[in-house]
Amino acid sequence: MKYLLLLLSLLPWMAQAKPDLARVMGExxxxxxxxxxxxxxxxxxxxDGQRHYRVYLAIPKQAAPTSGYPVLYMLDGNAAMAALEDQWFRALPxxxxxVMVGYAGERVINAPARTLDYTPAPQTGQPLVFQGRMAGGASAFxxxxxxxxxxxxxxxxxxxxxxxSIWGHSFGGLFVLNTLFTKPQSFNRYIAASPSLWWQSGLIMEIEKQLPADVQAQLLILHGELEGQAHKGREVPKERAAAMRAVGADAVPKMLxxxxxxxxxxxxxQQLPGLGHGPMLPASIPWALKVATEPLAQ
Structure with missing residues (x-):
């Protein structure tokens, strides 16, 4: 209950946040x-030498348990580092x-780099949703x-x-699912926040078919209540809108x-009330921390 109250207390200011690709990390x-x-x-x-990564490590001050520390790999590492709040850790067991995998520099989101690193290879002959951005580098990443x-x-x-565990948001959530479906042995626990299922008109649903029948893993998908709704002053590019229509609003429940x-x-x-796509990045992190630290089933 203490943990849920903490999460609910964070939602009001998160709901007002808007994605800003030019924002820097700050303090x-x-x-x-x-x-x-x-x-x-x-x-x-x-x-290929074209991208330069900065990997932030948050090392617990407490000694490692006999079994070792639970570890959470986090994509969009700059954004994750900028979002972390000490109060999130007080209720954890x-x-x-x-391990926050980001990019060199102070920008919170490196849109071109993450588009390449987090997306699976497009199908041959299918036009890219984001023209002008390289994509399809998930396997290399x-x-x-x-x-x-x-x-x-x-x-x-x-x-x-x-x-x-591994956590990612948006394209990062897409990467999490792609990893689960193609290399499920890479992690034990997968947290996909607002995964971009619409990428290449639902390519991830084809990749899903690669998931082996004997998979042993845990998956949490998080979604904002207001995701997919129109925002005043923000127009979704027509290619992306068409891809989203092709996938359908019920893509997540169908996948589950x-x-x-x-x-x-x-x-x-888990659906988080009152939140759109951008605010789901910080709002989903406490849930990822909870999953990452859950004791093993006896």
């Missing part, structure tokens, strides 16, 4: 100080180690996480290999119904 918990964490970061380039970021973190900190056929996949769904 974060790194500068303000945390009762729960110390912070470090390391940088690395993409395989444990303090997870956070997952390889970067698996071969460079994970080994770096695992070499330095004791982690619980049965509680490894299909996924319920997998006995080893533990499913959850």
């Amino acid at each position: 974060t918990l790194i500068e303000r100080g945390s009762d729960f964490y110390t912070f470090k970061h390391f940088d690395l380039p993409s395989a 444990e303090t997870p180690l956070l 997952l390889q970067l996480i698996e071969t460079q970021i994970k080994p770096h973190v695992e070499a330095k900190y004791q982690l619980d290999n049965q509680r490894q 119904k299909r996924l319920a056929a997998f006995p080893g996949l533990q499913l959850g769904y």
Whole structure:
């Protein structure tokens, strides 16, 4: 109950937030100080040298349990770092180690880079929804996480290999689902906030068919009550609007119904009241923290 009250207390100011692609990080918990964490970061380039990543690490001040820290990998790492609030951790049963994968620089959202890194490869002959932006780099980005970021973190900190979680919002949520469907062994727990199911007119629903029958994982999908509703002064590009219509407003419940056929996949769904797409990024993080720190089932 304490945890739910905390979440509800955060919703009023989150509901008023609007996405701002030019916003910079400003003061974060790194500068303000945390009762729960110390912070470090390391940088690395993409395989093609075109993108430069900054990976923020939030290392718990408490000693690791015998099984190791639960770990939460977070996409849009700059935005995640900017959003973190110390009060979120007070109600958790444990303090997870956070790996926030962002981009070099102070901008909260790097739209061109995340469009490339978080989206699966488009189908041949299908026009891109975002003309002028490169896309389809999800496989390469997952390889970067698996071969460079994970080994770096695992070499330095004791982690619980049965509680490894990943969270992402929007295109990040799409990446989370794509990873679950194609490489489900990569993580144990998946949190997809406002996943962009409309990408390439629902390509992720085709990718979903790759999910192996013996999958063992946990998935939580979060969605804002006001997502998909028109916003005054904001017009959805016609290509994106057409893709959203092709997928349908009931795409999430239909997906959950299909996924319920997998006995080893533990499913959850949460709709957050009064929130649109952009505010779902910070609002979904406390839910991800809760999932990441849940004890193993006995």
